[in-house]
Amino acid sequence: MAVMSPQSKIICYHEELRSALLAALKVADKKLFGSIQFRPLPEDGVLQISALNKTSTFVATVPTEMCDVVDQRDEVFECLLSEASVMAKFPIKLPPGSEGEVAKAGLIIADSWIQITDETGLGIGIRHSRVRRNSDLELPGHADRTIETAIDADEDFDAVLFPAQTALVGRVAEIMGQKHQIRLLKAPEGVLSRVLLSGATYGLTCTEGRQKDEDTDTSDDQPLSFDDSGLSVTSSKSLKIVGASPAHGVS
Template structure:
């Protein structure tokens, strides 16, 4: 007589429910910052238990990005306070289509187990039907704490009228992120852009629901021909978007008080 097998125990899981569109935009914006090579080829998800909010983070050698979002529900084990999704999985998650009831925003569920993550439809019409399971790495790849990096940058920013001198690559990345996730952007200079060899040009870009730092370290042999923009009010810079969430009415605007392009170029 064969021995009876013990029933297989169900894996312990955490569950977080967010608004699908908001999460997908944050995930795709993070994909603009993440890279295709390790350790930057992941998007990190962080659960803030105290605030009951979710953070979507990405890092590369020159930039750190964090998006913040509220949740509909969060029941998260200590094991799952931080987990990561491979960059190559973003397209598959973004392609998921959730049917929604009239006047309701679709909801997305993140069910997190020790070795896998399941993305589910939590909107009502597709619960238990539309889902995608992806593997979860047992190790955290991204170095440091992206959220703390942003907090430290914001705390150290000098609100005086420093000249904001972004390099094209910095503006290009900030623009790509803003176009994906939306919102108006405030730029702050975290270090005066002088003596680039020892003092890299570092910017803090922030909006209603996200922030990022971007650093440029050009060759010290190259003459800096970028125009100088002096920002008096630390207000918003461009990038209007429908997802502005009414911030325009409450956030001070930016006043450009001087522009000194090289050789008189506009």
């Protein structure tokens, strides 16, 4: 008789989950880092969702009502962008007469799949969609460390934003729909510009290119990992932009 492997389960607020996934999909690089990373933090009551491209790092924290990680394999897990898109599009609607309630989604994590479920009203435990889980982790480093480093970095009041930075910052800010701050930071040596976009429950850092000199080719093709910020990571704290548990998102 086959033994079923343990399954972790997370219940979170649907709108916050959807926004985090949509923003992560805007940041993610389809060719270089074609996955979205999930990192449950039961001690903080949140689920971190991260994405990476060769110049940008994004992380959002989604408040949870339940964060039961029962196996070490589920402490960090990923899925392809196409699978994350299915999760982001999974519809959850409140039933009539449910004023004051908040739409909730569940994530059931197995060894080879992730299932998003309706945890609201009449659809509890019935409506669901299952996607494939990556067998291996693809995204390097820790997104929260990169964002924490950026938060602690000095500002550069003479810096400028480049069009690609402006476009990505604008798209992510619009999707997340929160009050936010935009700070131009002192960039690592050779990098033209570095910007930090931060809201109550998310952060995005984005650089623009690398300067070229006559002796060294430091082209834009050199990717930045979560931890490749050019600044030493001295903060031991994890990302604390966890916010509260708002009824209709964070303003």
